[in-house]
Amino acid sequence: MAELTDIQLTRSSPPAEARPIADEKKRHHLVKNWQIYSMVAPGIVFFLLFKVFPMLGIVIAFQNYNYYEGILHSPFVGFAHFKELFEYPEFARIFKNTMIISFYQLIFEFPTPILLALLLNEVGHSFLKRTFQTLMYLPHFLSWVIVGGLTISLLSPSTGFVNEVLGWFGREPISFMQESSYFRSIIITSGVWKEVGWGTIVFLAALAGINPEMYESAQVDGAGKLRQLVSITLPSLLPTIMVVLLLKIGSMMDLGFEHIYMLLNPLVYDTGEVLDTFIYRLGLLGGQLSYTTAIGLFKSVIGLVLVVGANQLSKRTTGNSIY
Amino acid sequence: MRGSSKWNKTALTAASVALVGLSLSACGSNNGDSSGPAASGGSASTGSAEPVVIKVAKGTGGYPYIEGLSDINKDKYMTELEKAAGVDLDVELIPHADFDQKLQLIFAGGNLPDLIETKGINTSQVEPAVAAGALLPLNDLIDRYAPNMKKALTEEEWKFGTISKDGVIYGIPTLEAAPHGFVSFIRKDWLDKLGLPVPQTLDEYVTTLRAFRDNDPNGNGKADEIPYTARKEFKSGDIFFGAFGVNPDGWTLADGKLTPNQILPQMKDALAFYKMLYDEKLFDAEAFVQEGKDWDAKIRGKNVVGFWQHSATEAELWASETKKNVPEAVVVPVAAPVGPDGKSGGLIRSTIADKAWVIPKTAKNPEAILKFLDFFFTEEGKKFTTYGIEGDNYTVSGDSIEYKSPSTADEIQEEMARQEWYQFTGQNYLTNEEFMKNKPNNELVVQALEISAKEGVVNDGAGMPALPTLQSRPELGFKGLWLEFAAKVITGKESIDNFDKFVADWKSRGGEKLIEEATAWYNASH
Numbered sequence: 001m002a003e004l005t006d007i008q009l010t011r012s013s014p015p016a017e018a019r020p021i022a023d024e025k026k027r028h029h030l031v032k033n034w035q036i037y038s039m040v041a042p043g044i045v046f047f048l049l050f051k052v053f054p055m056l057g058i059v060i061a062f063q064n065y066n067y068y069e070g071i072l073h074s075p076f077v078g079f080a081h082f083k084e085l086f087e088y089p090e091f092a093r094i095f096k097n098t099m100i101i102s103f104y105q106l107i108f109e110f111p112t113p114i115l116l117a118l119l120l121n122e123v124g125h126s127f128l129k130r131t132f133q134t135l136m137y138l139p140h141f142l143s144w145v146i147v148g149g150l151t152i153s154l155l156s157p158s159t160g161f162v163n164e165v166l167g168w169f170g171r172e173p174i175s176f177m178q179e180s181s182y183f184r185s186i187i188i189t190s191g192v193w194k195e196v197g198w199g200t201i202v203f204l205a206a207l208a209g210i211n212p213e214m215y216e217s218a219q220v221d222g223a224g225k226l227r228q229l230v231s232i233t234l235p236s237l238l239p240t241i242m243v244v245l246l247l248k249i250g251s252m253m254d255l256g257f258e259h260i261y262m263l264l265n266p267l268v269y270d271t272g273e274v275l276d277t278f279i280y281r282l283g284l285l286g287g288q289l290s291y292t293t294a295i296g297l298f299k300s301v302i303g304l305v306l307v308v309g310a311n312q313l314s315k316r317t318t319g320n321s322i323y
Numbered sequence: 324m325r326g327s328s329k330w331n332k333t334a335l336t337a338a339s340v341a342l343v344g345l346s347l348s349a350c351g352s353n354n355g356d357s358s359g360p361a362a363s364g365g366s367a368s369t370g371s372a373e374p375v376v377i378k379v380a381k382g383t384g385g386y387p388y389i390e391g392l393s394d395i396n397k398d399k400y401m402t403e404l405e406k407a408a409g410v411d412l413d414v415e416l417i418p419h420a421d422f423d424q425k426l427q428l429i430f431a432g433g434n435l436p437d438l439i440e441t442k443g444i445n446t447s448q449v450e451p452a453v454a455a456g457a458l459l460p461l462n463d464l465i466d467r468y469a470p471n472m473k474k475a476l477t478e479e480e481w482k483f484g485t486i487s488k489d490g491v492i493y494g495i496p497t498l499e500a501a502p503h504g505f506v507s508f509i510r511k512d513w514l515d516k517l518g519l520p521v522p523q524t525l526d527e528y529v530t531t532l533r534a535f536r537d538n539d540p541n542g543n544g545k546a547d548e549i550p551y552t553a554r555k556e557f558k559s560g561d562i563f564f565g566a567f568g569v570n571p572d573g574w575t576l577a578d579g580k581l582t583p584n585q586i587l588p589q590m591k592d593a594l595a596f597y598k599m600l601y602d603e604k605l606f607d608a609e610a611f612v613q614e615g616k617d618w619d620a621k622i623r624g625k626n627v628v629g630f631w632q633h634s635a636t637e638a639e640l641w642a643s644e645t646k647k648n649v650p651e652a653v654v655v656p657v658a659a660p661v662g663p664d665g666k667s668g669g670l671i672r673s674t675i676a677d678k679a680w681v682i683p684k685t686a687k688n689p690e691a692i693l694k695f696l697d698f699f700f701t702e703e704g705k706k707f708t709t710y711g712i713e714g715d716n717y718t719v720s721g722d723s724i725e726y727k728s729p730s731t732a733d734e735i736q737e738e739m740a741r742q743e744w745y746q747f748t749g750q751n752y753l754t755n756e757e758f759m760k761n762k763p764n765n766e767l768v769v770q771a772l773e774i775s776a777k778e779g780v781v782n783d784g785a786g787m788p789a790l791p792t793l794q795s796r797p798e799l800g801f802k803g804l805w806l807e808f809a810a811k812v813i814t815g816k817e818s819i820d821n822f823d824k825f826v827a828d829w830k831s832r833g834g835e836k837l838i839e840e841a842t843a844w845y846n847a848s849h
Contacts, residue, residue: 067451157609265612266806266807287450289431
């Protein structure tokens, strides 16, 4: 989320500097609209206090931090921790896993809520529609510990339902959790199952905002359901889709630590270990706070590059952007 | 609950205790004074003064009784302990499962409690605090306020790496009453049903496990038996490594070098053996992902496991809990499988357990804390943890104690929590011969302890400090590269022939340096 904060802040500050207005006039403007500005103030204070100020903490990525000497007195080591990270023999593997799983999440977990929202939108019966919706939201409120436990027991070779079904077809049980080739699919599937319902909310809201008269006139012109979808619904949804996509790209490197950690075991490290779980093992369990902050910073920089790049691309191609 | 009036009282208490302390030390030279409390009494205050408040951070140890309490500070045993020791404990529980992580956060967060449970001052969580001088050196305090504790350990033991560094004691030790604490359990009723003797050698064990797999000993008509099971990271599952003398978390002095067992040549044979067990479906296919609760459920609830390991002191509990779900189950402790060189068993633990208490420099009443912990080394303290509350757990008639032994599984859990969790330190009930003799249904525990005392693999790395290379390259520990390699070999994803390559890789990634550091430590301390 740190990357996002940057963007929001740059959005609010540059215009003020960009336009060299006379001080008097500016003060006048501020004074005149003090009620409005006072309403913004809590938000600005919040971001300064909880988002910008804590960012000073990244300085420990360049130190050998220990909490007894604190930020001010811990020895400064420059880029040593970054060097250590890039020289770590498993770094390539961990980085590759992070990128591949993020990419899969983007292409599978992003479009499914749109698809589901479109389907739900076509359910005419409002009671049915609401029931479906509520049921699909439910998994979002379960913690990953529970969903992880469910996944493991569903896929268990001895008692799991999936292997039971395979057994009906005379297949040998598969130890899904111990096969590195299944790991990413399991992560993506469980992720989609948990979050797809929740993800539909914003799209359903956007769908509700489309002017029904457009559909009526399309019907009069003889357009079928599919034609309406392609020519009315999707274009109307596009701005929402683009904003959600850009936000998603911004947090792409945050894979959801709990989710992966719950399902990870030594047999699937080669496809499943990602930067987040690596940070946990080293930082929280091993106490290497500076090293892991450096990894976190590295991750954030990639996130920032991705979101700025995607935003520029989107601005040029579709005209939609988040800033 | 703890309102400001309470805090005022606390401050008053602190002040009054400080005064008492001053007057005591003033009396120190004046031996004629008869009113001074004897050091062995252990209580910080007698008479009308409010007891000293000690803030304690303590792990739950996974004890179901402790984890099931709604408020640990209101438990009857806590109240009794506070009364007996003359202190007011304010305990904050650390969940057993995330102990390391939570402990790290406690140290990082500042505002430390007065007394903190750790896994030794040489662990990566505590080591920085020692280096930064945030912990109280205890040598003098122990001499002055904890005479019973002082006596309980030998000079050699006081120098142990988990409690002291360069001659300065930072940790208050806990004692391991059963260094050979791990024992193997087998379903005797399964053996009897199949007409098999108790196995001893590796070959006999394999034959027995195969029979468990093939002959449906649980009699449900399904081939659902899991002959041998373990938890992830080979927790409670290293007994066959023990047969080769290479329990993965141990160290062995080989050719003058202190070497981790994970890279010893015997490890190759041990891994090949585990692979065979796995391939033949004698070893639980879920062992690499399995948490304690699933492991437990398979043994006690589902009635599908024939052979496993756990604490010898819990022998009775295993027998009774398994019986609760499976009335015909007979669980007995047996000798661990003996390997080609005659080795067997779990890693022998050192007499100083890897649980140590530390007191931060910010603690207000270190002398009261020391006295409180010394209480557990007094007769009174031992009586409390062993027998519990008078009138509740035992009655006194004349000279002898009538102990009400627990009968249900819940009562056994409660007794275990009192005798082990409430025993902050000191000699525990296992060393109390009279108690052990008189305890009903205790034959299994005594038997298990006798069996395990005869076996076990020596760990030459016991008490080793946190080595720098292991801290910067945690993957060199057995839960890192080795565990990944072992899991792959056992499940057939990598050939055992790559073992030499694994060792070479391990060494080149800092392992060579780690062995050097370990050897230097060993030579300096032995």
